[in-house]
Amino acid sequence: MNIGIIGLGLIGGSFALAAKKYSIGSILFGSDQKREHFDEAMHMGIVDYELNHENYADMDVIILAIPVDTSLEVASSILDKINENTLLIDAGSTKTAICKLLRLHPKRNQFLATHPIAGTEFSGPSAAYADLFLDESQIICESQKTRPDLLEWAVQWFRNMNMQVNEMDPEAHDKHIAYVSHLSHISSFMLGKTVMEKEKDERAIFDMAGSGFRSTVRLAKSSPDMWTPIFKQNQKNITKVLGEYITNLQDFKSLLENNSYDHLYSQMKEINAIKTILAGIKNNKTTNK
């Protein structure tokens, strides 16, 4: 089984390592726009050979794990070059644009749009690890457009890696993910900005920042190369969600200014119900490696 990985960062590298761990006989081919990432991935044994345009047709499956704008630029030409039984899987954090782009491609049925719901704030091959996806959700979109034999193989492959496969419409995916992922990243980036602007005396941050701050600001370490294109592609949903978040913060501030502490109390009490929701989300993994 020849597996090609385009983009040897956290996601692509972890797919390579998971394939090696959970699928005996996997031979890994990889490429990365950054030469040093490819060299690092080779050195670390994440991939075995270099992937290039010439050997695309030798792959059984190719995973596209690069920023979502670059995916749009290269996906069509990759499909053009693969053989008639290769499956191309994209793993980006937005799904509408790529599904729309490829909808009329003659090899559309050799493409599967996915979003593995896993990640850390780290990037590059050194951030990759085989169990990043363990027990995590793998969203697949428009699976009825993928050739049944290829789809069946892919779903089994994901399950072998212990991923939970869930189907979702691309537009629904982009709308929901704005709430449960994209907003978290923006709130964290802006928290980091607010604190850094005012806490020029970094010593105070060192002494006073506990686990709460570390936890809420963690995502502010995320890669702008990855996130700028996501924000661009999901601009409409994110703008809406961000507006709702700002309104909630403004309401909270008004309650505080008006000394409406009973109201603040009952609001927080209601929000505590997030416990029940989070308890339903598998929480047995560390968020850092």
Added chain:
Amino acid sequence: MNIGIIGLGLIGGSFALAAKKYSIGSILFGSDQKREHFDEAMHMGIVDYELNHENYADMDVIILAIPVDTSLEVASSILDKINENTLLIDAGSTKTAICKLLRLHPKRNQFLATHPIAGTEFSGPSAAYADLFLDESQIICESQKTRPDLLEWAVQWFRNMNMQVNEMDPEAHDKHIAYVSHLSHISSFMLGKTVMEKEKDERAIFDMAGSGFRSTVRLAKSSPDMWTPIFKQNQKNITKVLGEYITNLQDFKSLLENNSYDHLYSQMKEINAIKTILAGIKNNKTTNK
């Protein structure tokens, strides 16, 4: 050494367990407004005896680990009741009000205002553990007002528990802590609110929420009983910091609406410098137990 703990929640319970672990010969007396918390703490071996008004005078040290509004109500009368060598330590998340309240108390020099920078989103005796404070910062305020022998003992006691002791002015404490703790809690509560309001189909949250969401929304599980009084006491600082956070979010939204992606990119790149700051904060503890 008789140690009294008023409030057997996460902080008080963890102080009791740390005292037992790191100071041989500690005998723990405890009390809690909630009878079931006291019973639980006794059952778990967190404390050995019940603390009450009659035996305050038998304590060598008393830790006040209750909501910051209740601390203001009881601190004076506790000082009235202790013997001439007892030290009263408060461990609340705001420091200005308690220092102001006790400034003219005849036993002011038997009081030490502290803020151990440690916590989780859990509460009650079952959340307590002996190493909550390990390598964390213990802020002390106005230590020159505490009797030198009592201060010296307390600092050594904290160090025995592996806490890092740092002095800070009460007003400076309340200003800085609004940035690095109180704001994190509000951003997390409002994130939880925004998602819960719109994601009525909880299934989507279950399937799509990854570690990023879990991490940023974790603090929304925090106790309103503890946090409402903190927000009240630190209202002025928090209102200001919250205003700055909202402005940053609004600016980010405007950039997004105007498709200013280069600007968004460079802003996120700058915020990535938080890595350097966080690297200076000891990050070798899990945020959950």
